[in-house]
Amino acid sequence: MKDLILSYLSTLGLAGIFLGMILEALGIPGFPGGILVILAGFLVHEGVLDFHSALVAAFTGNTVGASAAYLLGRNIGEPFFIRYGRYLRMPPGKLQEAQELLARSAGTFLVVGRFIPGLGNITPYLVGLARCQFGTFLVYNSIFALAWGSLYLSLGMLFGQHWPRIWALLQTPIIVIAAIITGMSILYYLWRRKMLNRGS
Numbered sequence: 001m002k003d004l005i006l007s008y009l010s011t012l013g014l015a016g017i018f019l020g021m022i023l024e025a026l027g028i029p030g031f032p033g034g035i036l037v038i039l040a041g042f043l044v045h046e047g048v049l050d051f052h053s054a055l056v057a058a059f060t061g062n063t064v065g066a067s068a069a070y071l072l073g074r075n076i077g078e079p080f081f082i083r084y085g086r087y088l089r090m091p092p093g094k095l096q097e098a099q100e101l102l103a104r105s106a107g108t109f110l111v112v113g114r115f116i117p118g119l120g121n122i123t124p125y126l127v128g129l130a131r132c133q134f135g136t137f138l139v140y141n142s143i144f145a146l147a148w149g150s151l152y153l154s155l156g157m158l159f160g161q162h163w164p165r166i167w168a169l170l171q172t173p174i175i176v177i178a179a180i181i182t183g184m185s186i187l188y189y190l191w192r193r194k195m196l197n198r199g200s
Helices: 002-012 014-025 033-045 051-076 078-088 092-104 106-111 123-129 134-199
Strands: none
Touching: 002 014, 014 033, 014 051, 033 051, 033 134, 051 078, 051 123, 051 134, 078 123, 092 106, 106 123, 106 134, 123 134
């Protein structure tokens, strides 16, 4: 995956970061947005990319993607997400829990919630569903996008020349974790299907 993403970034440059962040902000399940920006930081360290230009590309792509997700949430409505939200890892239970968090503090939810795995990818949709003011959403999303982009680019720069060694150390655990998650997901799906068939 590392070589594929590096090739993608080396070929498309800033446009690759911009497009990748749109997909990341739209909450596409499984899209390695964090890894993409960390590797972009590695290319900054290598002198291939400029830090400020990469940050602007990540920030702009995130803003475009998150705004599109916000508008989808606002205009499509809750029934759609109750029915199809599982494809965005947004089952009804998680949807209700996130809506309760949003009701307590929109600002905290918009900034801090975006860093929480499993919640960050659906945050813009939920804010749209809650019909928060677009200006408010844009301000807090901008704070998040700037902080997130700076953090991940800086991590890539910090790893620098040691990144290939770090990736080699992480690669096996990542594969094992992915295999475990996939296996558990399949078992859960089969169990749930069995329960539904038994109930009917």
